[in-house]
Amino acid sequence: MSINNLVDDFLESLDPTNEDLFSYLANKGWSNGDPIYYSGPYWDQKEISAAIGSLLNAKWLSSGEQVNKFEVEFSRKFEFKSSLMVNSGSSANLVMIAALKEYFEWDDYDEIIVCACGFPTTINPILQNKLKPVFVDIDFDDLNWSLDELEKKITNRTKALFSSPVLGNPYDMDKLFEIINQYKIHYIADNCDSLGSKWKGDYLTKNSVASSCSFYPAHHITTIEGGMVSSNIPEVISLARSFAWWGRACYCVGAQNKLSNGVCGKRFSKWLQNYDREIDHKYVFSVQGYNLKPIDMLGAIGLVQLSKYDHIHRIRRQNKDKLSDIFEKIPGLRVVKEKTNAETSWFGVPIVCDDDDPKSTLKSQLVQFLEENKLQTRNYFAGNILKHPAYKGMEDPNDFPNASKVLDNVFFVGCSPVITEAMIDRIEEIVDNFVINLSN
Ligand SMILES: Cc1ncc(COP(=O)(O)O)c(C=O)c1O
Known part of the structure; x- marks a missing residue:
């Protein structure tokens, strides 16, 4: 019997109405007196089937076609031109700031304004990318950063405001948009807690140069661990992809990797200025990158979660x-x-x-x-x-x-x-x- 048959039998045995089957998950099979988890995977047999299916059907298992499909569907749902999946929301922030610094040619220690109250990995990527975080106090009424205080912190080195609404709850976004227009600075969205939140009917991320999101189990949708960087500037996502994929210059994703000449059609070309022979673009390194790729299974789970x-x-x-x-x-x-x-x-x-x-x-x-x-x-x-x-x-x-x-x-x-x-x-x-x- 092949592993596929064994797994098919197993998947058929998953009765979605049987709560006990999923009782290992937060709050499933709860009865009075049990702990009440504040969040956790909101899952059923569809996520399990998708996860196992991706293990059985992928050739490479690491980030591939399922991840790419999820990136495309996520962009469609939340109205972005392009998205990149990574292994966490923190990684999303890290490569997003790296990509924006490169794209907008910010200098070392240019200033990014952030809230003094929030999550550490909104701030750390600013420091890790040799930029300077400038902190703003909150308004105790809605607990979000005070826009009056924020305005006082703007200097001629301010490049962007890195916004992260408290527990997903938007502050006065009209005023924020006025500020970014008046001072000609960028708006970056740490959207990890506010996926899908809207202001006047538009997603909060609409006017951002880039935004991030987390798929840790506490968040709106989960892929176990995982995160996404999204933007309406496709070059920012290509740069973020390079940072997340070892610094690699090649931008083929998903099924494009099966094209022997790459999606650009010139995979083997004279890519290096100081080497006059052809070289494979997959081994040209344009930025000093990391490896923050998700595995393909996370993309498969993400697709199911997105539909919910x-x-x-x-x-x-x-x-x-x-x-x-x-x-x-x-x-x-x-x-x-x-x-x-x-x-x-x-x-x-x-x-x-x-x-x-x-x-x-x-x-x-x-x-x-x-x-x-x-x-x-x-x-x-x-x-x-x-x-x-x-x-x-x-x-x-x-x-x-x-x-x-x-x-x-x-x-x-x-x-x-x-x-x-x-x-x-x-x-x-x-x-x-x-x-x-x-x-x-
Ligand atoms: C606002 C904010 N940014 C970033 C993160 C980091 O996300 P992750 O845990 O996926 O690394 C979190 C995590 O909860 C968060 O709340």
């Missing part, structure tokens, strides 16, 4: 609304809302405890209570990133008081579709008990 995106977006929004109502029963607590022009694809539910009370212990009490009752909570990432050892000496953390307040007053819970109605009922019970304890 609209459903996932809807459930995340519904769960966010239900959980907001539940948590807002707690005195002194508010949940951040979306702005009128926004359609947020929520990554999580941002919870602010006792905004104006620096001595408040509500966050620590509540987080402890939720965790004891097996509801996963998460810090809003790093809080003030400048307080962390890796960024010591860069700028004074005390200049960013609102970002510091995040550590004391803000946390989030999940709203992913792995959280079902029954779990939401349980969360309501836990929160009600917390309120009762408070009043006793």
